[in-house]
Amino acid sequence: MLTVTSIVGNIFHDKSLRKKSKHFTGNYEKLIISRLETERSRLRRKTDKGTDIGLILKSGTKLQHGDILLSTPEKFIIVEQLPEKVISIRIKKKEPKNLLKLCIMIGHIIGNRHRPIAIDEKGTISFPIQADSEVDVFRRLLHNTVDHMELTVEERIFQPEQGMDVHEH
Secondary structure, three states: OEEEOOOOEEOOOOHHHHHHHHOOOOEEEEEEEOHHHHOOOEEEEEOOOOOEEEEEOOOOOOOOOOEEEEEOOOEEEEEEEOOEEEEEEEEOOOOOOOHHHHHHHHHHHHHHOOOOOEEOOOOOEEEEOOOOHHHHHHHHHOOOOHHHEEEEEEEEOOOOOOOOOOOOO
C-alpha cells in the first residue's frame, strides 16, 4: 500500500504542474472518488491502475479535483472527482423588481435542504442533488420565484464555495 500524507499540488491551480502532467510518460493513474469522499482526511482506495493508496492527511485537509497525490519519474497519481447531478439557478433579469427578496428566498429554500452551494462569476447558484425527483421538489419550493429564474439540471463535477460545503442530510 502506498501511503499519502500530503498533496503535491493541483493541476488546475498550478501551471507548471499542469504542463508536467501533460508531458508525463510514466505510469499515469487516477484516484477516482466522489465529492463526499474528498472531505475525508483518511481514505483507502485503489487507483484506476490498481495501486492501493492509503490517505492520511492533516485534519481539515480536503481533496479537490485535480490534486496530485504522487509525482515521481515513474508514477503520477491525480485525484479525479466523479461528476454528479447539479441544479443551477440563474436569475433571468439583471435587476428584477424585488432582487433582494428573490435572493433571500432562494437562499432560504436551498439552506433548508442543507446543500453546499457554488456561485460562479455570472451569479449562477449551483448545488448537488441525489435523485431526479428532487428537481420537482425544488421547482415546487421555488414556485413563487420561478418566473424570475432559469433552472437547469446537468451532470458535472461540483466543487462547493469555500466555507459553503455543509454536510448534506
